[in-house]
Amino acid sequence: MNKKLDKFLKEGIAVLVTSSHNMRYFSGFAGGEGAVLFAFDKKFLLTDSRYIEQAENETTEFLLTETNDYLGSACKLLNESCCKKLLVEDNEISARDYDRISKALENCEIIFGSDNMNTMRMVKTDKELEKIKQAEEIGSKAFEHILEFIKPDVREKDIALEIEYFMKKNGADGIAFDTIAISGKRTSLPHGTPSNKKIEKGDFVTMDFGCNVDGYCSDMTRTIVVGKPSGEQKKIYNVVKEAQQIGLDAIRRGIRGCDADKAAREYIEKCGFGQYFRHSLGHGVGLLVHELPNLSPKSEIVLQENMVVSCEPGIYIPDFGGVRIEDLVVVKKDGCENLTSVTKELIEL
Ligand SMILES: [Mn+2]
Structure with a gap:
């Protein structure tokens, strides 16, 4: 687990990853479509039926969810767990999706995380x-x-x-x-x-x-x-x-x-x-x-x-x-x- 990402999670901040490059970086899933969600000591990978087998092959330790509406499913998971703070990729999310997430998540602060997430990839393994x-x-x-x-x-x-x-x-x-x-x-x-x-x-x-x-x-x-x-x-x-x-x-x-x-x-x-x-x-x-x-x-x-x-x-x-x-x-x-x-x-x- 990336140290900087770990720090957010320890502070009780959930992290929603929606860009293909950051999904690949944090989970190994190279399909490009879907979402990775880190929340409450759990890791979720949400994607649709076209990619589910690939996701199984490319990831370990991720709870896979097959869904055609990965944003909606992510919000549902976050709401069920009363998430208070969520980091999103502001550079990658559309205005429409941002609006949707803001409305779907009750009492949850949405934090712009692109700057932070993109610095996590700078030093290479x-x-x-x-x-x-x-x-x-x-x-x-x-x-x-x-x-x-x-x-x-x-x-x-x-x-x-x-x-x-x-x-x-x-x-x-x-x-x-x-x-x-x-x-x-x-x-x-x-x-x-x-x-x-x-x-x-x-x-x-x-x-x-x-x-x-x-x-x-x-x-x-x-x-x-x-x-x-x-x-x-x-x-x-x-x-x-x-x-x-x-x-x-x-x-x-x-x-x-x-x-x-x-x-x-x-x-x-x-x-x-x-x-x-x-x-x-x-x-x-x-x-x-x-x-x-x-x-x-x-x-x-x-x-x-x-x-x-x-x-x-x-x-x-x-x-x-x-x-x-x-x-x-x-x-x-x-x-x-x-x-x-x-x-x-x-x-x-
Ligand atoms: Mn160049």
Whole structure:
């Protein structure tokens, strides 16, 4: 049992989990639909007939309830036991469901719990780390593979598809998010969508992708150039590469997210590209591809050992193009362990 969750339960606060990622985290049930309820020293898993067999296989110690109305059933259980305080996932629950729960539970204080529940997942166990490592290894292999595939006249959409196909063919359960594969001037779009544009000589190609192993995500980005890079392309690439290394050097136990971000950002600013780096340095990765802790100018979270974060500075110049380099790392006592094994030298295809 998670220590922070245990603390709520000891204080007599019941906990209702309704997001698929937190249900999976706290119970092992990966079906995604239903609710997990911790209350009065009991653990309930409420789901419908489509998932009940799966729930039996994936969980232990949970009292399974088959129901088509898991919120209604949860409220009934809570009312029967005169629950006085209930923690809910405010980020995940609809206004309609919130209204319904509030009306159904008499004399029960409803507490917004998303911030708390999402911090519970930040530090990873060895088992979780193993899955993230596997996923990132598959991503690294996909990158090596795609270098053979990229050439002039290949469409961005085909590059994205090939990366996704390779990852699934090589052990991934699925993709962690829609693959980004963009080229030429379109690389100035940090989260551009692959189009029918064909690769041309002299194009930057940025690929941001990840897969999923047993629920856990990977995430990596590389930018390459097709043909010979121009002086300006080389310059931008090298600034991002150096900034990324500065970010990696800063990530360690005890540093705040904002300070890791600042280290990389200051270098990009010093090089005169500050206005073109307009997102955070990184984010946590786990059951969700974007989770806590953030490495952003606002993040006060102090990094702890075995948190998993990305380090991904970028420079995006409208009507010219952009570069992002992203590795996934595990925070350690005196630094970090890099899970992304492929080169960051500028690859010229
Ligand atoms: Mn990322």
